[in-house]
Amino acid sequence: MTGPSTRLDPRTNAVRRDIADIRLAELVFAPHYAAPLAMIVEGETILRAESSPGSDTVAILKTDEIFEVLEFSGGNAWGISPAHGLVGYLDAGRLTSLAS
Structure with a gap:
């Protein structure tokens, strides 16, 4: 990356203060970058704004949809x-590997 970071909307771009999607490396600086790991959603699952279970719902993911994971924690x-x-x-237990 050259020059200052571009300000991206974290609701639609996988970027936080500590980590960002490697596909955004040309746009933003982050201490760590992660390559997305495509996984399959098992059963209808809530995508949340924050890690806490009671946080706002962002979307409802359907069975067999793809979710690109950048961090497990x-x-x-x-x-x-x-x-x-x-x-x-989302709950990591609701994901399965594409290879399964």
């Missing part, structure tokens, strides 16, 4: 739903 997965174009957290 505390039983949650953080990433982006390509079908909705939205970033958020």
